[in-house]
Amino acid sequence: MNPRARHRFTSRIRARGWLLTTTPLHVGGLGHDPSEPLPIALDGQGRPYVPGTTLAGVLRHWMDGASPGALDDLWGSTDEEGRASRVVVADGLVTTEHRLDEHGLPAAPLDVAALEFRPSVGIDRVTGAAAPGFLYGRAVVPAGHHVRLEIDIESDDDAALDEARMDAMLTALRAGKVRFGAATGRGLGAVRLLDDPFELVVDRFDSPEGLLAVLRNDPARRRGVEPALRTDPELPAAREVLDVRVEWRPLAPVMVRAGASGLFADTLPLTTRVDRRHVTLVLPGGSIKGVLRNHAELVERTARRVPGLPAPFDASAAEHSAAFRARLDQLPAVRALFGAARDGRERGAGALRAEECAALVTVPDELWDAVTGADTGGDPGESGGDEETREGALADSVRDRLEDLGMARADHVALDRWTGGAADGRLFTVLEPHAVKWEPIRLSVDLTRLGSGSEVALALLLVTLRDLAGGRIPLGASANRGFGDIEVAEIVLTGPPWARPVTLPQALNSPEASSVARAWTDYLAREVS
Known part of the structure; x- marks a missing residue:
């Protein structure tokens, strides 16, 4: 028998629990009509769910940290010495309650009628209107719902190491460090593992006592919520992330338009669900990221003297759309920080993530x-x-x-x-919303993704944040009609290259900023020449 075909294991670490969605969640499904919103994944019974492949892929990405492929012994590989993954992740049904029925299955699946809609539009930098081909929306699971989580790790030689790795993964889930689904750069997909109900069981199959304990469902097999720190999980180095918190207040109404009119007003602010009986106003992460990108493009185009040329006046809609995509991919620093268009030369997600910003009113x-x-x-x-x-x-x-x-x-x-x-x-x-208070705007930058260009992108981000603090960047809709003006009280940056949290003025005047400024100057000299 081919030794690679065998799958031998002597122990199993089994985790069973519930993920709480703390922001809306979107996992793409099969759509039939391109004019409809991007659909959400549905199982064979028409219920929203998160496929096990999605859960496994995201968990593997987190555990790999800054070294993709470092844990092939655990997650499997497709090279010549290929092996199957020792981690088994089940599909996660989306539910309204963390409750199981008498068969151990989720008892309260989410009705598709309860899904929310998130609109998204690309604004043409030349015309100021919606860019052709860039108006779309997506169905999302609202925050406050649950996803069933079932993970097994099958071990052979080093069960203690695998148990430590499971503990590290569960600890990250409890801390909300792992995102699932699409549009995570726009604030979607944040989840948190609940401490209760939760079950972690360690089974041994290499002795009669272990087998009998499994058959008898011995309570001694169960572990507590607290992780066991007996063994180093030996995970690769974590990705370097810079977090940004912006404390602000509106000076004028700030809102993003909902997709439908109301009975009382033609234009309503976009809302999201807080709990079963309340909603609140929300600025989607895509809207915040969009206005920051728009201003960052202005900064880089001004610094490099690169005009954003429009398509000819009599061009078709497809030609206008192509010209808009070309302008999005024209600026390397903006592309690295905010991402590239899908048909661009260097497709890829941006390093910056903008969280959804909710109002402090229910x-x-x-x-x-x-x-x-x-x-x-x-x-x-x-x-x-x-x-x-x-x-x-x-x-x-x-x-x-x-x-x-x-x-x-x-x-x-x-x-x-x-x-x-x-x-x-x-x-x-x-x-x-003329007198509504909002929670802070939260951004994060994956410096590991930026690689050697991190200082250039960081320089562009600092200039953009400086202009945001100066009141030069309005938020939300109708910015040309008196909406969107804000006052920034404080911007705090936490993470590399600063050893401790610093405010934006402190960051701009710190020794670390000198290296960032030199990298930006060298970049401009190289690109302009």
């Missing part, structure tokens, strides 16, 4: 249903009708509750340049 479902019209049984997207009908759809008490939460309806109208009166069909309303 809105009860019954109040938000009254705003969107979901409690009337009608279509909230139909915002027509006379003003009296629309005004009567929302009681004064509901209007007062919105005011208490920092939101109010504002009417907007376009004036006819000929008559001086309101233009036909140009009256619209916006539910403006």
Whole structure:
């Protein structure tokens, strides 16, 4: 028999628990209509789930750290000496509760009707409008739901080492250091392993006593939540990450538009679920990352004197889209920090991650249903009708509750340049969050991904953050109509190249900034020449 065909193991480390989604989660599934949002993965019974291949791939990536392929003995390999993985990861069903039925299966699968929608659009730097071919959306699992986690590690010679590796992996999951699914650079996919309910069992199959303990379901096989530190897990060096926290407050309404109109207003702010009975306003990580990228492109184009040439005026939509993609891939420092377009020369994810930023206010479902019209049984997207009908759809008490939460309806109208009166069909309303407080903006930069170009990308990031602190970068929608102005109270950077947390002014005046500045100067001299 071929020795590589055998799969021998004498012990098994088995973990069973639940992952709590702390941000929305998207794992792509099979779609049939390109005009619909990017679908989420569904199992054979039409239930949202996270495939075991996705879970295993992400866990392997985390354990490999800065050295991909370093743990082939554990996760398997495809080279000439190829071997199967000793880690078995089951599919994870998405549920509303961390509860099992009498058969040990998840008892409360998430209904697909409860999925949220995340819109995304690319803004053409020349026209300021949506770029052709860059408007899309994705279905996401809201935060606050659960994913079943079942992992086995099959060991032969060194069970203690594998147990230590399992402990390290579970500790990272409890700390929220592992992301799952797509668009993690836009703040999606954050999860946290719950301490309860959780089960970790170590089985031995190389002795009669161990086999009998398995058959009898001996409680002594179970381990506690606390990791055993008896053995070094011998993991590769972790990836170097720089974390950025931006403390800020809005000076004008800050919001991202929802995809549908409401009964009370034509334009509503985008919301996300906080728990089963409340929602809150949210700035998606993609929106934050987009405005930062837009400004970083302005910085690099100005420094290198590289114009962003538009497509010809009479070009087709496809040609305009191609020109926009070419402009996105034109700037190496921006491309390294924020990522390259899918059909670019150097495809790849960017090193910068922008987390979703939620408002510090919770809105009860019954109040938000009254705003969107979901409690009337009608279509909230139909915002027509006379003003009296629309005004009567929302009681004064509901209007007062919105005011208490920092939101109010504002009417907007376009004036006819000929008559001086309101233009036909140009009256619209916006539910403006004029007095809503927000949590800090959180960014992170994977310096390991940047490699030798980390100092150049870091220089571009520091300049962009400086301009954000200076009030030069508005956030959210309608920035040309008075929205989006913010005041930054403090920006704190934690991680390499600084040995301790520093504020942005301290970072810009630190000795480490000198090396970063030289790298940026050398980069410009090389690119301009």
